[in-house]
Amino acid sequence: MAEIMSSEVVVIGGGVIGAATAYYLCREGAEVMIVEADDLASGASGACDGFLSLQTKALGAHLRLAMESAKLFPSLVEDLEVDIEYRPCGGLILATSQEQMKELRARAKALSAEGLEVEVLSASELKKILPEVGKEVKGGSYCPLDAQVNPISLTLGLAHKAQEMGATILRGCRVENIVVTNNRVREIHTSAGSIHSRRVVCAAGIGSNQIGKMIIVDVPVLPQRGQILVTEPQEPVLPHIVAGAEYLGTKGNLQALLPAEEEAMKLGLGFTAEQTKSGNFLLGSTREFVGFDSQTTPEAMNAIARNALRFLPWIKDLDVIRSFAGLRPCSPDGLPILGTVKGVKGFYLATGHSGDGICLAPITGKVLSELVLDGETSLDISPFSLYRFK
Ligand SMILES: Cc1cc2nc3c(=O)[nH]c(=O)nc-3n(C[C@H](O)[C@H](O)[C@H](O)COP(=O)(O)OP(=O)(O)OC[C@H]3O[C@@H](n4cnc5c(N)ncnc54)[C@H](O)[C@@H]3O)c2cc1C
Incomplete structure (x- = not known):
C-alpha cells in the first residue's frame, strides 16, 4: 500500500521559488515538505543566468518587488551554508544607436523617479569602466545596485538550509492530483503516495498550468526557451553584468528596442x-x-x-565549451503570479516569474511565507494576482 504522509505546508517544485518559499516558511517554524518531480534546480533555475538586474524590471510594482528582493540577498549570504557567489557588481546596458541611447535616457529618468539610481554614460564615460567595447556601442546606462549570483548554488543553498531547519525534500516525486473538499485543500496525491496537508504552494514553474488544472483553475504560464553559450574560463576581466538594449526590447516587448533583423526578432535575441x-x-x-x-x-x-562579438569583440579569443537551454515559466505580461485563488482555501501561487525568478526569489519566498502563515503580506502583492488576467 502507498505511504500516507502529512505536512503543515506542501511546496510543489524544487526550483529557486519553491526553495525560497520553503526557506522562509521554515524560518517561521512551519513544517514543510518540498515535492519535486525530478531534482532540485532541474528546471529553469538550473539552466539560466545569475543576473540580479534591477534596471531591466518593468516600472512600478515589478521594480518595487525586485528592489525589496535585492535587499534580502546580503542576509542570505550570511545565513546560507554554501557560497552563492553573490557579487554586488553593478550592471550595464549598452546602446548601439542614438535611438537606443534616447530610450535608455528616458528609462533612466523614469527608474530614478521610482527611487532606483541609474546613470547614463556617454561612449567616453563608458570606456572608463568597460574599456574594450565594440565600435557600434554608443554608450549605455549603469545601475550600481545590479548584482550577480550563482543560481544553482542559490537554489541548493536555500533548499538545504530549509532541510536543516526541518523541511523534508521528496525528490523524483511528482504531484499527480490535489484533493479539494468543501472549498479547501485536503490532500496531495503524488507518485510516492498521498500527503495530508491543508496548505499547498504551487511553485512548479512550467508545470504550474498542469497543477492549476488539478483544482480547475487556469494558471496562464507557458514555457519560453532561452539559450546560453558558455566559454572557457579566464582571469576576471568583466567587472559588471552586461546586456544590450535589445535585451530590454525582447524581454519587456518594448517596440523601440526590439532587434531590427528578422532572424534576431524570430529568436527573441x-x-x-x-x-x-x-x-x-x-x-x-x-x-x-x-x-x-x-x-x-x-x-x-x-x-x-x-x-556577442558586436559588444565585446575580444570574446572571439575564448573557446565556447558548452551550451544549454532552459524554459522560463512565462506569464502573459512577464510578471509573476502570486497569491491565493478564489474558492480553494489553502492553495497559493508562486509562479510565472518569467526571466526574473532568480532576482525575485527571496522576496517571493518571504511574502509567500507571510501569506501562508498569517493570511497577509508586508508588501502589497495585489498587482501580481492571478485575476489581473481576467
Ligand atoms: C536562459 C535563461 C536565462 C535566465 N536568466 C535569468 C537571470 O539572469 N536572472 C533571473 O532572475 N532569472 C533568469 N531566468 C529566469 C529564471 O531562471 C526563472 O524565472 C526561475 O528559475 C524560475 O524558478 P521556478 O522555481 O519558478 O521554476 P523551476 O526552476 O523551473 O522549478 C520548478 C520545478 O517544479 C518541478 N515540477 C513541475 N511540475 C511538478 C509536479 N507536478 N510535481 C512535482 N514537481 C514539479 C520541476 O521539476 C521544477 O524543478 C532565466 C531563465 C532562462 C531560461
Missing part, C-alpha cells in the same frame, strides 16, 4: 554577458515559444556568438 566566479562567461540569450522543447539549436548558437 538579446545580448547578455556575465563572468562567473570560476571565470567562465555566460553569453545569452534567446526568447522563443517552442513548447516544452529545451534543446539548443545551431541557429541560436550562431546568432548569440555573432551578437
Whole structure:
C-alpha cells in the first residue's frame, strides 16, 4: 500500500521559488515538505543566468518587488551554508544607436523617479569602466545596485538550509492530483503516495498550468526557451553584468528596442554577458515559444556568438565549451503570479516569474511565507494576482 504522509505546508517544485518559499516558511517554524518531480534546480533555475538586474524590471510594482528582493540577498549570504557567489557588481546596458541611447535616457529618468539610481554614460564615460567595447556601442546606462549570483548554488543553498531547519525534500516525486473538499485543500496525491496537508504552494514553474488544472483553475504560464553559450574560463576581466538594449526590447516587448533583423526578432535575441566566479562567461540569450522543447539549436548558437562579438569583440579569443537551454515559466505580461485563488482555501501561487525568478526569489519566498502563515503580506502583492488576467 502507498505511504500516507502529512505536512503543515506542501511546496510543489524544487526550483529557486519553491526553495525560497520553503526557506522562509521554515524560518517561521512551519513544517514543510518540498515535492519535486525530478531534482532540485532541474528546471529553469538550473539552466539560466545569475543576473540580479534591477534596471531591466518593468516600472512600478515589478521594480518595487525586485528592489525589496535585492535587499534580502546580503542576509542570505550570511545565513546560507554554501557560497552563492553573490557579487554586488553593478550592471550595464549598452546602446548601439542614438535611438537606443534616447530610450535608455528616458528609462533612466523614469527608474530614478521610482527611487532606483541609474546613470547614463556617454561612449567616453563608458570606456572608463568597460574599456574594450565594440565600435557600434554608443554608450549605455549603469545601475550600481545590479548584482550577480550563482543560481544553482542559490537554489541548493536555500533548499538545504530549509532541510536543516526541518523541511523534508521528496525528490523524483511528482504531484499527480490535489484533493479539494468543501472549498479547501485536503490532500496531495503524488507518485510516492498521498500527503495530508491543508496548505499547498504551487511553485512548479512550467508545470504550474498542469497543477492549476488539478483544482480547475487556469494558471496562464507557458514555457519560453532561452539559450546560453558558455566559454572557457579566464582571469576576471568583466567587472559588471552586461546586456544590450535589445535585451530590454525582447524581454519587456518594448517596440523601440526590439532587434531590427528578422532572424534576431524570430529568436527573441538579446545580448547578455556575465563572468562567473570560476571565470567562465555566460553569453545569452534567446526568447522563443517552442513548447516544452529545451534543446539548443545551431541557429541560436550562431546568432548569440555573432551578437556577442558586436559588444565585446575580444570574446572571439575564448573557446565556447558548452551550451544549454532552459524554459522560463512565462506569464502573459512577464510578471509573476502570486497569491491565493478564489474558492480553494489553502492553495497559493508562486509562479510565472518569467526571466526574473532568480532576482525575485527571496522576496517571493518571504511574502509567500507571510501569506501562508498569517493570511497577509508586508508588501502589497495585489498587482501580481492571478485575476489581473481576467
Ligand atoms: C536562459 C535563461 C536565462 C535566465 N536568466 C535569468 C537571470 O539572469 N536572472 C533571473 O532572475 N532569472 C533568469 N531566468 C529566469 C529564471 O531562471 C526563472 O524565472 C526561475 O528559475 C524560475 O524558478 P521556478 O522555481 O519558478 O521554476 P523551476 O526552476 O523551473 O522549478 C520548478 C520545478 O517544479 C518541478 N515540477 C513541475 N511540475 C511538478 C509536479 N507536478 N510535481 C512535482 N514537481 C514539479 C520541476 O521539476 C521544477 O524543478 C532565466 C531563465 C532562462 C531560461
